[in-house]
Amino acid sequence: MKRIFLLLTFMLSFLQLKADEGMWLLTMIKRLNGVDLQKHGLKLTAEEIYSVNNSSLKDAIVQFGGGCTAEMVSKEGLLFTNHHCGYGNIAALSTPEKDHLTNGFWAMKRSEELPAKGLSVRFMVRMDDVSKRINDKLNNNMSGDERKNIIDAEFKAIQTENSENGKYTVVVKSFYNGNEFYYFVYQDFKDVRLVGTPPNALGKYGGDTDNWEWPRHTVDFSVFRVYADANGNPAEYAPGNVPMKPKHALPISLRGYKPGDFTMIVGFPGTTNRFLSSFGIEQMVTKDYPAWVEASKMAMDVMKKYMDKDQATKINYASQYASVANYWKNRQGTIDAVNKNGTIADKKKLEQTFQNWALLPENEAMYGSVLQEIKSNYSQISDRNVERNYSSQLQRNAKYISIAYQVGSLLKSYADQDEAGKAAMKPKVIAAIDRVYEKLNVKLEGEMLNSMVNLYQQRVNKNVGSQTLFAADAKTLSNVAFSSIFATKESAMNFVNNPDRLKIDADPLFKMANSFVEDQKLGGDKFAKIDEAFAKNSRIFLDGLRKSQPNTAFYPDANSTMRLTTGSITTLPERSDRNYAGIKQKDNYYTEINGMVAKHKVGDEEFELPQRFLDLVKKKDFGQYKDKKGFMPVNFLSNNDITGGNSGSPVLDGEGRLLGLAFDGNSEALSGDIIFDKKLQKTISVDVRMVLWTIEKYGNAGHLISEMTLVK
Template sequence: MKKILLSLITICMLVPSSVKADEGMWFLMFLERLNHRDMQKMGLQLTAEEIYSINNHSLKDAIIQFNGGCTAEMISKDGLVLTNHHCGYDAIAELSSAEKNYLKDGYWAKSRAEELKPSSLYVRFFVRMDDCSKRILSVVNPKMSEAEREKAINQEIAKIEKENNEGGKYTVSVRPFFQGNEYYYFVYQDYKDVRLVGTPPESLGKFGGDTDNWEWPRHTADFSMFRVYADANGNPADYAASNVPLQPKHHLPVNIGGVTENDFAMILGYPGRTNRWMPAGGIEQNVKFAYPAWVEGSKTGMDNMKKYMVKSDALNLIYASKFAGVANYWKNRQGMIDALSKFGVAKTKAEQEAKFNKWANKSANKAKYGNVVATINAYYAMTNEKAQHDNYLVQLFRTSAFGTVGRSLGRQLDIYVKSDASKRAQMAPAILEMATAMHKELHIPAEKDILAAQLNLYNKKAGYVLAPIVEKLAKENNGDFTNYVNATFDSSIFTSIDRVKAFLDAPTEELLMNDPLYVLSNELVNHYLVKSDELLKAQNDFEASFRLLVEGLRESKIGEIKYPDANSTLRLTYGKVRALPEDKRNDAAINNYTTLDGQVKKYKKGDLEFDLPTRVLEMNAKKEFGRFADKDGSLHVNFLTDNDITGGNSGSPVLNGKGELIGLAFDGNIEAMAGDVIFDKNLQRTINVDIRYVLWVIENFSGAKNIVDEMTIVK
């Protein structure tokens, strides 16, 4: 393969004048130039080539993106995968039933034959990356509108993807960095036959629930295990009984020696999104308009799910996954509001932009950069109330199964009703399967309450310009949508599988077009998507100015950030095991770890968040920790590092200086919830599951030693 080259100009722009070892989400291809010396000083014992190589097996070959939204790692020569419990949650819930509730009770396959295949689950291996900035940027010019620019770039991206996918063998993704000032392409290989190997019971895997989420001290076994299968030649293949466990190019050794304060720790993973280049106006908009609406809309949906989830295990299973996803970001966004406000992040950014604006309006820079800050601020002023409105509407879409039904099942029925008999015969089974899958994940009484509550909230609080259909219905129903929703559900073809079947048997366009849920859903989505010419112009100017702001901050060296925002591409962050100030809630000797004793002290019998299996209580009382006990005699559960992570890093491996697995990243601390926008070197922490606790749960608590035996254990 050709060597990866980096222009001298780009090197100068990327090399940090003073790298903060605990800050940054770094590209693997630049480690040798930018980070390796720093990492060695802190305790790294690997070469840069041992971490990332395109010609030889390296650490990156063990790191995978899990189902598009999390990270995972290969931990055996036979395709064993470790990730977070909350990353495997959807698959575990799908495989569960009221009779075999793996989510509640846990599951461990005693043999390969007992491993369970979810309907849809994939992992993605990173093959290589390269810089294509010069090529992409050569097809655009400053005179283009943003739409014209996007079209030209997408055409060039399509060529790059085709050139590098080797006839469909690989998935190729070209991604923008530094707000579209640089571009890199990434080559991946996807495997779709991924099976559940094991999961702890929810009382361990989700111990602490929403109360402890984003909090320290934590005491949770947030892990689950899967296995990747391939054909006989190691190639990706659809599920088949003849498939065999994948033999990965590299798997991580597991070190059970434990960690201490200031030990080197690095994390590789797929951080989803940060906004550290976000202007002050964007931060202010989020804090005052967007996030409060997000929080209130999320809570409204959660409250109405919870009313039914507590009634039975069956109803809890239906909504468990959706509730967990909504709850995660509900607490995150509230934490963001609090942290961004407390630390005055918008003010700090505004001061930086004032310095930039002064530089931008010097004669040599004015033509290019002079209007950048003013244009950005004007855009945010125009869209503040719309941001609030849109977030209320988005939470309706996220929490109601019928909020976007017009664009999902409804769209298929629209095509169906307009097709001839032959086409309908082909479409009918897939539509019925789609409807069945949809209804498997909803409970009609709950959906009535969710939709009515969200419409009531949207009507009262969204402001801006409400969807005309909501204004009309509010007048007709005195501002209360309860009766309207009940009547709508009683008459809609979407609210039962039998009604969908009846429509397939006797389809009429008039029936579909007049269906109240179809009409409501489509009008809400259309209203969300519509943009005036004035708004489109402002958005065009904003996007161009934001790109220039980032370019100018880098050129002027006013900006301190030397790495691109996260965007679900593989990154490395390095730092150390690092305690927070003493906390009376933690019984550990140093506030950088927690113990099983501490977990048991939180135990509340029968509580949905803090119950524990009786066996855990008994084993802790007898100190049955086996080879996974720390030298202090306790069993360490979770520990802290000062690595720089965000959503998408869930499930990422925490590695020591030798590249051995010491933990599993799963959360951050709420005090540093501003971390997606600004890194706080004093407060920012990553919360990790100690790998010894993971192995104790598998081997000692669950009796699944067969799974531990296939790992490479190092002391």
């Protein structure tokens, strides 16, 4: 009965919430029967949004490559996502001779579509709540290991019960810091092919300068196609595969929008920490993120030095550089936004209200000291968290460490085989070496290793850091790497052809990599009890926070599961340091193509437009894609609640028709992962009409448009 009461309270509180805040599980919309959303402009029923037995909106939305979102736009498996989501795959398919990043690419027939190696898309089949099933077996008196073992066993059982002997991938996840549990059934398609992409000059227009800023003029999209076997089932790439037939493909609206129009976004947001304590936010912006910013900037500088010298290196490291640069600016922007917006002070007010409730006689035993415990946890793990940030950037960017560890382990196993075993294993070993060294710049990696280890030594507290890294001579590590078995593809292949187990064990880079990994494990063991206590305290705090505010809707933090967020077309207050290219404040909800041309700068890597694009704009041949007000739209603003992982998500109108593709947030609200700012937090999207115009007019790929359903 108590659970039913809490559910009703949750439902009623949701009805009072503004439509623009929250990333909601689709079953929550069904639970509410769409009552509140219909008031704001939603025309679809709950069943049309999420259905297990019938085609619904969810069937057109896919997780793209594990870190982005995409949407099906034709019954022939065609999908849209962001250019920056497809960036790594486009780069992998590029060479100096066929530079699809720089020049763009358009397949004029299906036989020209390029298989994207390693890329997959994930469709959600269904989901369900298993909170009661799991929580009935748990209690707060259990040790962390006892709790983990029970949860792991239940997760495994649920996966077995729903996978249909491997047909589906089943993922069980915790919500609300471990207070609730849901499972998700997915179907993964692994034959995905590049169909079209604009050149970098359009897809990344504005570069790092405009990243996270408004106004934007970025044509941030790419086009892929999903293939299946002859029976429509997922299959590895094969020339005989056929375009898969999605249960639902989004119709595309050419009607445009105006301020106040209803919008919704469905996608796979990655991670938010909206329930983070003031202590956690303070740790983040004063210690953790500054470490991330410094380390990522150093990695960017090393990459840029070599990318500017060589076109092949520029292509090969383009995706890594773009990813690091994106998070570098995001983390610094988060620090600035938290400080400017008074986020920590706001959290402290909320925590004081909670503490007043927690100290009531009926609550004190369970909740009275939990905030103080969390504060104590942070003081204990503060230096360790800083180490993790420097270490994560080192491991991500100094590839020689991961190469020595992973390839070294493989070569060690290979060397231990008898002759027959070596012969059987050799193709796998060669394939791994080809993959690892295919686009490696040896000099870049040597300097990266020196620089990142040197920074680690300078910034990390020795009491929590890797003793292996502290013992290394950072100035000469590149020499160690260059003399290693793992220096180059040639040296690794030389070992394959002349295997000697003793040489692996004696290799200085291999020994260093293994010792570093062992240091990381020991560090984890050292803080295991503190981490266990922190997890428990965080779970109890959120449980109490929800109970202390029965009239507040607590949507779950993002965790890469499908969510729906609703909002409307809106404006953003102007800033004196931004170029609005003549846009008046009342129209500051969109940008148009002439503003894009106004930013054009010859010779500027971020703002130089292709001559073909300039010629097309001059002709003003915008056809059916021009807005009824007379402008050719590029980007637009809404107040939907999104985060990383939502990139590529469809922005939909109330009838489920595609208006555009979400690709960014705004710098004024980069604290959005920890607090939603109702006044400042916006979503920046590329207008689908600009996408279609680019495909048809710039790419001469109008045959793709004929696959889609356009609503005029």
